[in-house]
Each structure stands twice: as C-alpha cells, then as structure tokens.
Amino acid sequence: MDLAEMETFYDVMRRQGITRRSFMKYCSLTAAALGLSPSFVPKIAHAMENKPRTPVIWVHGLECTCCSESFIRSAHPLAKDVVLSMISLDYDDTLMAAAGHQAEAALQDTIEKYKGNYILAVEGNPPLNEDGMFCIIGGKPFVDQLRHAAEHAKAVISWGACASYGCVQAAKPNPTRATPVHKVITDKPIIKVPGCPPIAEVMTGVITYMLTFDRLPELDRQGRPAMFYSQRIHDKCYRRPHFDAGQFVEQWDDDNARKGYCLYKMGCKGPTTYNACATTRWNGGVSFPIQSGHGCIGCSEDGFWDQGSFYDRVTDLTQFGVEANADEVGLAAAGVVGGAVAAHAAVSALKNAQRKSQKSKTREEA
Amino acid sequence: MTDRQLLVGPFNRVEGDLELKLDISNGKVSAAYANSPLFRGFERMLLGMKPSDALTITPRICGICSISQSAAAAFGLADAAGAGLAREGEKVATLLHAVENVADHITHFNLFFMPDFARAKYEGRSWHAEAVARFTAEKGSSLHQTVAARAELLHIVGLLGGKWPHTLAIQPGGVTRAPTARDIIRMGASLKAFRKYLEERLFAAPLETFLSLSNSGELESWTSGDAGLFVRIANELGLSEMGEGPGRYMSYGAYPMSTGPLFAAGRWADGVVSPVETEAIREDVSYAWMLGDALHPTEGQTLPDAEMREPGYSWCKAPRLGGQTVEVGAMARQIVDGHPLAVSMATGKGVLGRITGRLIEIARTQIVMEELLASIDVGQRFMDRVVVPENGEGVGLVEAARGSLGHWMKFEDGEIVSYQIIAPTTWNFSPRDASGVAGPVEAALVGAPVDPDEETPVSVQHIVRSFDPCMVCTVH
Numbered sequence: 001m002d003l004a005e006m007e008t009f010y011d012v013m014r015r016q017g018i019t020r021r022s023f024m025k026y027c028s029l030t031a032a033a034l035g036l037s038p039s040f041v042p043k044i045a046h047a048m049e050n051k052p053r054t055p056v057i058w059v060h061g062l063e064c065t066c067c068s069e070s071f072i073r074s075a076h077p078l079a080k081d082v083v084l085s086m087i088s089l090d091y092d093d094t095l096m097a098a099a100g101h102q103a104e105a106a107l108q109d110t111i112e113k114y115k116g117n118y119i120l121a122v123e124g125n126p127p128l129n130e131d132g133m134f135c136i137i138g139g140k141p142f143v144d145q146l147r148h149a150a151e152h153a154k155a156v157i158s159w160g161a162c163a164s165y166g167c168v169q170a171a172k173p174n175p176t177r178a179t180p181v182h183k184v185i186t187d188k189p190i191i192k193v194p195g196c197p198p199i200a201e202v203m204t205g206v207i208t209y210m211l212t213f214d215r216l217p218e219l220d221r222q223g224r225p226a227m228f229y230s231q232r233i234h235d236k237c238y239r240r241p242h243f244d245a246g247q248f249v250e251q252w253d254d255d256n257a258r259k260g261y262c263l264y265k266m267g268c269k270g271p272t273t274y275n276a277c278a279t280t281r282w283n284g285g286v287s288f289p290i291q292s293g294h295g296c297i298g299c300s301e302d303g304f305w306d307q308g309s310f311y312d313r314v315t316d317l318t319q320f321g322v323e324a325n326a327d328e329v330g331l332a333a334a335g336v337v338g339g340a341v342a343a344h345a346a347v348s349a350l351k352n353a354q355r356k357s358q359k360s361k362t363r364e365e366a
Numbered sequence: 367m368t369d370r371q372l373l374v375g376p377f378n379r380v381e382g383d384l385e386l387k388l389d390i391s392n393g394k395v396s397a398a399y400a401n402s403p404l405f406r407g408f409e410r411m412l413l414g415m416k417p418s419d420a421l422t423i424t425p426r427i428c429g430i431c432s433i434s435q436s437a438a439a440a441f442g443l444a445d446a447a448g449a450g451l452a453r454e455g456e457k458v459a460t461l462l463h464a465v466e467n468v469a470d471h472i473t474h475f476n477l478f479f480m481p482d483f484a485r486a487k488y489e490g491r492s493w494h495a496e497a498v499a500r501f502t503a504e505k506g507s508s509l510h511q512t513v514a515a516r517a518e519l520l521h522i523v524g525l526l527g528g529k530w531p532h533t534l535a536i537q538p539g540g541v542t543r544a545p546t547a548r549d550i551i552r553m554g555a556s557l558k559a560f561r562k563y564l565e566e567r568l569f570a571a572p573l574e575t576f577l578s579l580s581n582s583g584e585l586e587s588w589t590s591g592d593a594g595l596f597v598r599i600a601n602e603l604g605l606s607e608m609g610e611g612p613g614r615y616m617s618y619g620a621y622p623m624s625t626g627p628l629f630a631a632g633r634w635a636d637g638v639v640s641p642v643e644t645e646a647i648r649e650d651v652s653y654a655w656m657l658g659d660a661l662h663p664t665e666g667q668t669l670p671d672a673e674m675r676e677p678g679y680s681w682c683k684a685p686r687l688g689g690q691t692v693e694v695g696a697m698a699r700q701i702v703d704g705h706p707l708a709v710s711m712a713t714g715k716g717v718l719g720r721i722t723g724r725l726i727e728i729a730r731t732q733i734v735m736e737e738l739l740a741s742i743d744v745g746q747r748f749m750d751r752v753v754v755p756e757n758g759e760g761v762g763l764v765e766a767a768r769g770s771l772g773h774w775m776k777f778e779d780g781e782i783v784s785y786q787i788i789a790p791t792t793w794n795f796s797p798r799d800a801s802g803v804a805g806p807v808e809a810a811l812v813g814a815p816v817d818p819d820e821e822t823p824v825s826v827q828h829i830v831r832s833f834d835p836c837m838v839c840t841v842h
Binding site: 060062063064065066067068069070072102127129130133134135136137138139167168169171172173174175176178196197251252253257258277281282283284286287288289290291292293294297299305309310311 | 373375383385403404405406407408410411414415416418419421422423426427428429430432452513517518520521523524525526527528529530531532533534535537539540541542543544670672674681747749750751821822838
C-alpha cells in the first residue's frame with residue numbers, strides 16, 4: 001500500500017473521538033515519559049499530524065499474557081487509549097474481535113497490506129523441541145507464525161523476559177526448548193523490553209517513541225532501550241541509605257522489616273538489575289516490589305530464573321552471566337558495587353551466604 | 367451421523383490458546399474435543415529447586431491469575447511447615463487475592479465475553495446497537511470504563527504487593543508488606559471508586575439490590591446497567607438453553623482463613639452439598655499427550671509424550687473427583703456457598719447461569735473487600751516466622767477466579783522432588799477419560815446450534831467463553 005494513502009496518527013485519533021486538547025496533552029505526556037524537554041512537544045505533535053500511522057501486529061507464543069495485562073493497565077488512561085487507537089492492534093489474539101479462520105485471515109491481510117511497514121510485537125517465545133509442537137497456533141507451530149510475520153516487518157519488539165531471554169519456561173531443563181525471539185529472527189532490528197512483565201509505562205513509552213519518531217530508541221548492548229534500562233535498581237532505590245548504613249532486614253518478620261531497612265540479605269537482586277522500577281514504579285506509580293517489602297528478583301536480567309534460589313544473597317557477581325554482556329559503563333559500575341557487596345558480606349561475616357553461593361554455583365555447573 | 371467437522375481455533379479473547387474439534391450433525395454439535403495446544407512444563411522445571419522458589423516460579427504460569435498461583439504455593443509451603451499465615455497477614459493476602467479475582471471477572475465480562483454480541487450476525491436485534499456502542503472489541507464504552515476502573519482497583523495490589531502481575535508479597539508466614547493507617551485510607555478510596563463503577567456502570571444499582579435477587583425469574587426482569595443489557599440479550603437468545611454443565615459443582619472454599627473460608631467449600635450435586643474428598647482426585651491421561659497412569663496428584667507425574675500419539679488429543683490431563691467430572695468457577699462457588707439466586711440457577715441455566723454466578727460474585731466480593739479492609743489492625747504482626755522443612759509435603763488449595771486451584775508438593779533434602787498443579791481450566795476443559803466420558807466443556811458444547819454457513823459458530827463461542835477459560839494455566 002502506498003504510504004501517502006495511509007492515515008496519519010492524528011487522523012486515527014480524531015476518528016476515535018480524541019479532542020485536539022487531549023491530543024496536545026498526550027504529546028506533552030509522551031515527551032515527559034520519554035524524558036524529553038518541553039521543546040519536543042510541538043515536534044511530536046507535528047510528527048503525529050503528518051506521519052502515516054504505523055501498524056502493529058501483536059502475536060503471542062509460549063507465555064502467560066502478563067505483558068498484555070501490564071500494557072492495558074498503563075498509568076495514564078489517555079496514553080493507553082491513544083496508543084491503543086494509534087496502533088489499532090491490527091492483529092492481537094487476546095483482545096481482537098475476530099476468532100478462528102477470520103483471525104488467521106486478518107493476520108494475513110495485515111501482513112500483505114502493510115508489507116515492510118509494520119512493527120511486529122512479540123509476547124512470549126517459540127518452543128523449538130518436537131518441531132515446535134508445544135505451542136500450536138491455528139494448527140501450525142508458533143515458530144512458523146513468528147517467522148512468517150517477521151519476514152515483512154520493519155522491526156520487532158520483544159515484549160518481556162519470555163521474548164527477550166526465555167524466562168521461567170526456559171528454566172532447566174527447559175522441557176520445550178523455549179527460545180528467545182532474537183535466536184530465531186536474526187535479520188531484523190529487535191528491541192528487547194524485558195521484565196516479567198515490563199512496566200506498563202515503559203511499554204507505552206517504547207512503542208510511542210517508535211511510532212512518533214519512526215526509529216528505534218537508543219539501545220544498550222543487550223538491545224534494551226537505554227532510556228528505561230540504563231539505571232540500576234540499587235542506585236535509585238529509596239532504601240539505599242539503609243544499605244549504605246549497614247541496616248538490613250534479617251528475617252521477614254523482624255522489626256527491621258517494618259522499619260523498611262535494606263532487603264539485600266533477603267536476596268534482593270537490586271544490585272545487579274537494570275530497570276526503571278525504582279523510579280517509574282508500578283500500578284500507576286504507587287509502589288514497586290522492594291517498597292512492598294520483598295526483594296527484587298531481577299526479572300529484567302537474562303537468566304534470572306536459573307541463578308539459584310530467589311532468596312539467596314547476591315555475593316558473587318560471576319553468577320550473573322548477564323553482566324558479561326552489559327554496557328561497559330554498566331560493567332564497570334557493577335564491578336565496583338560487586339566489590340562493595342562482597343566486602344559488606346565479609347564484614348558481616350556472612351558465612352551462610354557464601355555457602356549458599358557455593359551451592360548455587362555447583363548447581364549451575366551440574 | 368456426522369454431517370461435517372469443524373476445527374475452531376485459534377480462539378481469541380480467551381487467556382492463552384485453545385482449539386476445538388467439533389462434529390456437526392443436523393445443525394448441532396454432536397461431539398466436541400478440546401485441545402490445549404500450549405505446553406511449558408512447569409511441574410518439571412520445579413524439580414530440584416528450593417521449595418521457596420515455587421513462590422516466584424508458579425505465579426508465572428499465568429499473567430492474570432498469578433496471585434492465585436502464588437497463594438496456592440504459599441499455603442502449600444505453610445502446610446508442609448504445619449503453620450499458617452499471621453492473622454492480619456491472611457487478611458492482606460485475601461485482599462490481594464480478592465482484588466485479582468474480581469478484576470479478572472470484570473475483564474472477562476467486558477473484554478472477553480460481551481464483545482461477541484456486537485457481531486454483525488446479530489444486526490437487526492433490538493439490542494444490537496447498544497451492544498455495539500458498549501462492547502465492540504477494543505473500542506466499546508464499557509470496555510474503556512472497565513479498563514480504567516480495573517487499573518484503579520489494582521492500585522491496591524500495587525500498594526500491598528509492589529507490582530501486578532507476578533506479585534511476590536504472599537509468603538507462608540504472612541505478607542511482606544504491613545500496611546500503614548495511611549495505606550488503609552488510600553485503599554479505601556480505591557474500593558470506593560470501584561463500588562462507584564459497579565453501581566454506575568455494571569449494575570447501575572446498589573450492589574445489595576442485585577444481591578437480593580433470589581431466583582431466575584427476578585433476574586429476568588433486571589434491566590439496569592451492563593448486567594441488565596446482558597440479561598436482555600440472554601433472554602432473547604435463550605442463553606439459558608445452551609452450554610449446560612455437568613450439574614456437579616466443586617469449590618475448595620474461597621479465601622481460606624483461620625476462621626474458615628469466606629465462601630464455603632464443598633461439592634454440590636442434586637441439591638446436596640457434601641465435603642470435597644480431595645483424596646478421591648485422579649488425573650487421567652488416557653486422552654492426553656502424556657505418559658503414565660491415572661494418579662492422585664501426590665503421586666502424579668508429568669511425562670509429555672513427544673510422539674503426540676493417538677488417542678491423545680490435548681496436553682491437558684483429565685482430573686476427576688471420585689471418577690466424575692465437576693464444574694468449577696464463580697457459579698460453582700456461589701452455589702456451594704448457598705447464594706439463593708445461584709442455587710436457583712444451578713441446573714438448566716447454561717451460559718446464563720455461569721455469567722450470573724460471576725456477577726453475583728463480583729458484587730459479593732466487593733462487600734468482602736470492604737469489610738476486610740475495615741478489619742485490618744495495622745498495629746499487629748503481618749508475618750510469622752515459618753521454617754519450611756527440608757523434608758516433607760504440603761498441599762495448597764485456593765479458589766482462583768476461574769475455579770479450584772491445587773498445588774501438591776514434596777521436598778527432600780531441601781529440594782522439590784514432586785510438584786503437581788491442577789488448575790481450574792484443567793477441570794473444565796479436560797479431555798475424555800479412560801471410560802470415554804467427555805470433559806465439562808466438551809459435554810456442554812453438545813447440542814449447540816450451528817448454522818450451515820458458520821465456520822466458527824457463535825454459539826460455541828458463547829459457551830466456551832462462559833467458562834472463562836485460562837488456557838495458560840490449564841496445562842502449565
């Protein structure tokens with residue numbers, strides 16, 4: 001289809017009954033969400049008034065649908081509405097009206113109509129064992145649908161830990177050989193938005209950026225958008241002063257837990273996790289896991305599901321294979337903090353932790 | 367005699383993937399076969415992990431009932447330790463779980479079930495224009511209001527659990543977050559806002575008025591709100607005449623507290639409630655792509671048959687209670703608990719009954735949440751110390767939005783050596799068993815009308831969605 005014939009984002013939004021005033025408000029919200037200065041607001045507005053709408057195909061593989069659930073709960077109902085109407089989810093099998101053959105046809109139509117222009121958003125991943133038969137869509141393995149839909153996509157978004165890294169379903173022994181998207185699709189730009197699930201505002205932020213500026217956001221070495229994944233949870237954590245002061249929760253039910261001390265000794269993975277939880281927070285900015293008194297499990301990092309117990313302390317950063325691939329900046333920072341954490345452990349004579357760390361290593365090697 | 371066969375799938379607006387094989391004769395479904403085409407193997411991955419890791423792994427079975435999974439795991443670990451949640455902690459755990467269940471119910475009604483009535487097939491019906499305006503998939507006014515109301519309600523989970531989905535706050539000894547007096551006020555505001563949504567939109571009447579309906583005759587004249595539109599549609603389309611379940615219902619008892627469950631446990635059949643004998647549960651694998659025998663979940667195994675040999679046709683095992691199928695879900699819970707309207711519709715009401723059960727439960731759960739919140743004493747302990755034994759076994763039984771969920775676990779030397787899960791949709795969408803008895807949905811589909819030109823019969827969609835299947839939980 002000729003691009004000139006396609007509607008602009010603004011056309012679509014007008015058609016959805018969104019007012020000019022709401023549209024401008026949306027542009028401001030977007031700029032804020034993306035960390036851009038107010039001077040970008042007119043640029044965003046201009047882009048949306050003139051650029052053809054970018055169609056999005058959203059497919060689901062081996063997954064739990066938590067990414068969709070997170071997405072439709074974005075904090076700004078306006079942003080969510082606008083993004084939903086903008087991308088129109090040309091094909092989304094969780095939310096769409098059609099079913100059965102109609103749905104299959106809708107997918108095919110969208111691919112044909114927008115060849116080379118659409119973004120493919122993938123939730124979940126393909127299992128490759130037994131020729132992919134552990135996840136069958138319309139009688140065919142999901143991996144076939146994925147390859148087919150990716151062939152003419154402009155870019156691919158890997159939503160969540162499943163699509164980005166494999167997630168818990170890839171936990172040893174990975175019974176179905178659940179495989180991240182980038183290991184199957186190797187000839188398209190892929191943007192990873194990890195987390196289990198990712199934060200809603202991060203999802204809407206990433207997709208808005210791509211639709212508005214028609215390009216991929218700046219990515220880190222792991223392929224994650226730097227604007228949301230460049231900061232360590234530990235560095236932005238409101239409990240950090242307690243870490244620095246050596247004040248820790250020792251048991252779930254102790255007074256220190258009530259006082260909101262640091263959860264490092266309860267296995268918090270904040271020191272090795274890069275995500276926006278500590279700043280953007282969850283469910284409309286009300287809280288995030290550490291604020292609810294439970295340590296971070298590092299769900300936006302590769303391999304978080306196979307690092308020994310979720311309640312083991314972070315004492316040995318070599319356990320976290322992900323650090324080897326992170327940004328050099330991230331690597332350096334993590335190295336320093338790794339040292340600090342190790343020193344802390346030694347000072348507190350955490351023999352128990354060291355034993356645990358040994359044990360998980362053995363398990364890893366086994 | 368079979369006139370033709372239909373293969374229906376992918377099934378959209380259900381959680382996960384589903385495929386149905388239908389035999390059609392004389393314009394009706396004569397046999398149905400439900401296939402759950404997604405297998406991940408959670409029960410196998412858990413082997414060798416530390417018992418407490420089940421708290422993080424099992425919620426990730428499902429993105430919309432993750433708290434149910436986490437609660438079942440926590441109760442199972444507590445059971446193994448011979449302990450329970452701290453008194454105030456169990457209130458917070460219940461509040462977290464109730465929010466998730468009610469959020470699932472309104473999502474199902476508005477986003478998954480009602481959009482089918484906005485289809486072009488129903489053009490010309492007196493209610494069609496109204497259904498289109500309110501329930502067109504992704505666009506209807508009710509959908510938008512629901513998504514906003516739901517996001518606001520889930521702030522409670524955000525506050526108590528840090529994030530949703532995949533909340534980590536529920537532990538064997540209680541919850542990690544002790545709410546402050548300020549939190550209580552804030553959550554009170556969220557609950558008030560949710561009641562407003564229910565009383566202005568879904569029921570458009572006080573919840574107590576809806577709950578005072580005591581039989582299906584009174585329900586038939588309910589006209590207000592989206593519930594009223596549904597009743598009007600159901601009356602006209604005869605939704606009570608399609609999708610009749612097995613007539614046997616089961617509930618493990620919703621929200622197990624030290625004072626007993628808030629919605630009673632039991633098995634209902636022919637008007638009689640008896641205790642659920644969980645030791646009489648067997649998971650039959652005759653028609654599943656699974657190897658092994660029909661076993662109780664404490665002995666159960668998960669051995670997928672890579673060859674996918676016949677007569678297997680699904681990854682789903684077939685759980686049976688005392689050798690029989692049972693229906694689980696909101697309607698089952700409300701019948702077992704004895705709500706008059708639910709009991710009056712226990713048989714012969716098909717799709718209408720199942721949706722009504724969910725509406726009753728939405729209204730009742732709102733009241734439960736308000737009372738719970740008011741009863742929380744912020745000065746008390748919310749977590750007791752619980753040491754999960756290195757060797758032992760435990761059972762966690764809860765009621766997820768879609769019905770009874772059980773986790774059966776065994777540990778040796780601090781590692782999980784057995785972990786079996788039976789999810790609600792495993793019960794409802796099970797394949798046939800050794801004696802050839804069809805699962806509840808398979809049986810409910812028999813008799814569904816199919817027009818000659820229909821490839822994805824709309825009656826089949828109404829029936830399947832009335833069960834609110836969660837296919838990702840089914841096989842896990």
